[in-house]
Amino acid sequence: MTTIKAYGTESPTADLELIQIERRNILENDVKIDILYCGVCHSDIHSARNDWGNAKYPLVPGHEIVGRVLEVGTGVSKFKEGDLVGVGCLVDSCQTCSACEDDLEQFCEKGMVGTYNGPNKHTGKQTFGGYSTSIVVREEFVLLVPENLDIKAVAPLLCAGITTFSSLNHWNIKKGDKVGVIGLGGLGHMGIKFAHAIGAETIMITTSPDKAKDAKRLGADAVLISKDEDEMAKHKGSFDFLLNTVPVKHDMNPYIQLLKRDSTMVMVGAIEPLEPMHGGSIIMGRKRVAGSLIGGIKETQEMLDFCGEHNIVSDVEMIDIQEINNAFDRVTKNDVKYRFVIDMKSLKTS
Amino acid sequence: MTTIKAYGTESPTADLELIQIERRNILENDVKIDILYCGVCHSDIHSARNDWGNAKYPLVPGHEIVGRVLEVGTGVSKFKEGDLVGVGCLVDSCQTCSACEDDLEQFCEKGMVGTYNGPNKHTGKQTFGGYSTSIVVREEFVLLVPENLDIKAVAPLLCAGITTFSSLNHWNIKKGDKVGVIGLGGLGHMGIKFAHAIGAETIMITTSPDKAKDAKRLGADAVLISKDEDEMAKHKGSFDFLLNTVPVKHDMNPYIQLLKRDSTMVMVGAIEPLEPMHGGSIIMGRKRVAGSLIGGIKETQEMLDFCGEHNIVSDVEMIDIQEINNAFDRVTKNDVKYRFVIDMKSLKTS
Numbered sequence: 005m006t007t008i009k010a011y012g013t014e015s016p017t018a019d020l021e022l023i024q025i026e027r028r029n030i031l032e033n034d035v036k037i038d039i040l041y042c043g044v045c046h047s048d049i050h051s052a053r054n055d056w057g058n059a060k061y062p063l064v065p066g067h068e069i070v071g072r073v074l075e076v077g078t079g080v081s082k083f084k085e086g087d088l089v090g091v092g093c094l095v096d097s098c099q100t101c102s103a104c105e106d107d108l109e110q111f112c113e114k115g116m117v118g119t120y121n122g123p124n125k126h127t128g129k130q131t132f133g134g135y136s137t138s139i140v141v142r143e144e145f146v147l148l149v150p151e152n153l154d155i156k157a158v159a160p161l162l163c164a165g166i167t168t169f170s171s172l173n174h175w176n177i178k179k180g181d182k183v184g185v186i187g188l189g190g191l192g193h194m195g196i197k198f199a200h201a202i203g204a205e206t207i208m209i210t211t212s213p214d215k216a217k218d219a220k221r222l223g224a225d226a227v228l229i230s231k232d233e234d235e236m237a238k239h240k241g242s243f244d245f246l247l248n249t250v251p252v253k254h255d256m257n258p259y260i261q262l263l264k265r266d267s268t269m270v271m272v273g274a275i276e277p278l279e280p281m282h283g284g285s286i287i288m289g290r291k292r293v294a295g296s297l298i299g300g301i302k303e304t305q306e307m308l309d310f311c312g313e314h315n316i317v318s319d320v321e322m323i324d325i326q327e328i329n330n331a332f333d334r335v336t337k338n339d340v341k342y343r344f345v346i347d348m349k350s351l352k353t354s
Numbered sequence: 355m356t357t358i359k360a361y362g363t364e365s366p367t368a369d370l371e372l373i374q375i376e377r378r379n380i381l382e383n384d385v386k387i388d389i390l391y392c393g394v395c396h397s398d399i400h401s402a403r404n405d406w407g408n409a410k411y412p413l414v415p416g417h418e419i420v421g422r423v424l425e426v427g428t429g430v431s432k433f434k435e436g437d438l439v440g441v442g443c444l445v446d447s448c449q450t451c452s453a454c455e456d457d458l459e460q461f462c463e464k465g466m467v468g469t470y471n472g473p474n475k476h477t478g479k480q481t482f483g484g485y486s487t488s489i490v491v492r493e494e495f496v497l498l499v500p501e502n503l504d505i506k507a508v509a510p511l512l513c514a515g516i517t518t519f520s521s522l523n524h525w526n527i528k529k530g531d532k533v534g535v536i537g538l539g540g541l542g543h544m545g546i547k548f549a550h551a552i553g554a555e556t557i558m559i560t561t562s563p564d565k566a567k568d569a570k571r572l573g574a575d576a577v578l579i580s581k582d583e584d585e586m587a588k589h590k591g592s593f594d595f596l597l598n599t600v601p602v603k604h605d606m607n608p609y610i611q612l613l614k615r616d617s618t619m620v621m622v623g624a625i626e627p628l629e630p631m632h633g634g635s636i637i638m639g640r641k642r643v644a645g646s647l648i649g650g651i652k653e654t655q656e657m658l659d660f661c662g663e664h665n666i667v668s669d670v671e672m673i674d675i676q677e678i679n680n681a682f683d684r685v686t687k688n689d690v691k692y693r694f695v696i697d698m699k700s701l702k703t704s
Contacts, residue, residue: 103615111615111639113591174640241463253633265453265461268642274633281631283603283624286645289461290524292618293643295636 005029009351010136011325012064016054019329020135022354023062027140028126032079035146037089042134043068043159043318044344046190046251049332051121056275060121066134067093067119068159068345070149080143088155090147090308091139092162093298095119095131099144107302109145135325137352147305150312157317160190160343161308163298164318168195169307170299171247171270172202179203181244184228186259188215191249191273193319193342196222199247201314207243209259218341222319230258241265241289249273256293260285268292318343324350355379359701360486361675362414366404369679370485372704373412377490378476382429385496387439392484393418393509393668394694396540396601399682401471406625410471416484417443417469418509418695420499430493438505440497440658441489442512443648445469445481449494457652459495485675487702497655500662507667510540510693511658513648514668518545519657520649521597521620522552529553531594534578536609538565541599541623543669543692546572549597551664557593559609568691572669580608591615591639599623606643610635618642668693674700 005026012023030036048065069091073083096117097109104112120133149158183204185195199206200223208219208227216227243262246269253274319342323331331344355376362373380386398415419441423433446467447459454462470483499508533554535545549556550573558569558577566577593612596619603624669692673681681694
């Protein structure tokens with residue numbers, strides 16, 4: 005075991021602060037990573053504050069990790085010292101169930117191991133995330149990051165990026181499709197970038213007219229203000245796909261009305277009881293409301309490669325780790341464009 | 355115009371009674387049908403009582419019609435006098451929009467014409483349904499009924515039958531798939547028959563243990579009592595498809611839990627605001643909740659042909675038209691196994 009510095013919390017109500025945690029020494033198939041940057045995901049806040057009721061303390065968040073390989077185990081062939089790599093939401097899974105065989109480790113039937121707050125089979129305790137100086141991960145869960153990208157802005161691709169990419173990919177969104185991205189936050193801004201890069205007619209759907217300019221800069225062809233009933237009526241029945249990134253429950257019926265017959269709205273944000281939808285909304289037009297959860301490791305690598313080709317990264321606001329509690333408050337108020345990323349140098353030198 | 359006898363109502367609160375209505379004389383592409391039997395669909399009651407707020411009076415219900423061709427227009431080639439035919443929920447559509455071109459007239463973009471309470475372009479008033487002695491329908495909306503079937507029990511195939519057949523067909527349900535049919539009523543009992551005939555492992559899912567015996571007689575391989583949490587837990591994540599025929603809002607989350615990853619629950623019954631589902635229910639396992647509405651004319655003919663091959667009809671309780679108000683009350687209490695069918699002789703001789 006090696007003791008390292010991290011930022012974590014001991015209780016749902018305490019601020020995050022500097023703590024010491026232990027990382028295992030590398031095993032045969034492990035990769036040890038010097039963490040350069042870590043994104044701040046809304047899930048980090050839900051977990052730290054135990055909003056989902058399953059938090060184990062101390063809790064060290066962070067599952068949007070970018071760093072360089074420090075050392076590899078004797079059995080590792082895919083990575084070598086100095087490689088630019090990423091770690092997302094998962095660090096382990098059974099590797100043998102039908103979900104893992106289908107490269108969908110996020111749905112591992114034995115239970116995937118989250119990058120933090122997951123069951124750590126090596127220590128018997130919980131896993132600790134990327135708000136730390138280094139991490140040891142089995143090679144199957146380490147991703148290669150294209151060197152041409154702006155490294156600081158890569159971290160959010162590992163969660164916000166793959167979540168939106170996977171939805172578009174799974175539902176075969178292609179050039180010319182009319183795609184609506186609902187909600188402009190960490191997920192939504194990546195949804196726009198990916199839909200635009202695919203060549204879809206990309207419409208930002210938002211309640212806020214003041215987001216229009218930014219949405220277009222990010223790649224939206226047009227902006228639809230969901231409170232404008234006349235505009236919504238004009239777009240009725242015209243969308244091939246809706247990517248709903250709104251992180252809280254909301255009236256879904258007006259959005260479902262926007263879908264073409266036999267089309268789908270995918271929910272990726274609201275992990276809570278949704279507002280009632282009308283049965284007629286989906287029965288008329290044979291529509292679908294579906295869910296999607298991050299992506300498997302293979303697809304995450306495909307997403308990173310796609311980003312490398314298309315030069316896609318997140319729009320980020322850099323912070324030092326000492327600013328994390330303030331950043332949490334601002335994320336809660338949706339006051340960030342569009343993702344905080346922690347420069348981990350600030351932890352190493354603290 | 356020809357004046358004929360029908361059973362209809364003049365207001366949402368009045369009983370149905372004998373009235374006179376007018377039918378157009380046949381045009382070039384029309385088929386005139388002597389109505390032998392008409393099924394009693396729950397929609398008939400919703401419409402008569404104006405539950406959906408769009409009823410026009412007098413309202414003559416009935417969209418599960420079986421009869422014999424009396425006469426055909428000069429341009430009709432598909433039918434001749436004496437043919438055994440059916441008419442379902444639709445009697446007209448634009449025939450040119452993309453939905454009509456895809457043989458999905460139920461989703462006609464100009465608006466399909468319901469068999470009753472729809473806009474009648476010939477009279478400028480509303481259409482009148484099958485609680486009547488005869489009907490005139492353009493040939494594109496007339497279906498050929500296989501002569502080998504028990505005619506009395508065919509009528510409900512035109513609505514309850516196609517609704518369930520189309521869902522299974524659209525989602526490519528095949529031999530060996532594990533299919534759950536939720537709710538045992540007019541729709542559910544047809545769902546069981548079709549899923550069983552396709553060769554699916556057919557599980558009846560119901561709140562009522564006393565329905566188990568009947569479900570097995572209808573073709574269910576097993577019955578899952580949804581109130582039994584232990585049994586529900588055993589089936590968790592095991593279904594390839596769920597056909598949800600429950601006609602009213604209900605907690606969908608326990609059913610969604612039954613689905614395999616990437617599988618679908620189709621709602622065909624509850625045309626009303628549904629109870630909230632949990633976002634996590636569909637996000638975990640990338641599941642889908644979809645809708646389905648009857649079927650197009652081509653698919654309805656395929657359904658009837660399938661029924662002819664597999665000798666499938668509904669389980670019916672025959673009534674005279676004079677018993678219709680009592681039948682409505684019994685349908686409302688779910689006290690029918692599983693569909694009332696009116697013997698229209700009782701109207702003709704009244």
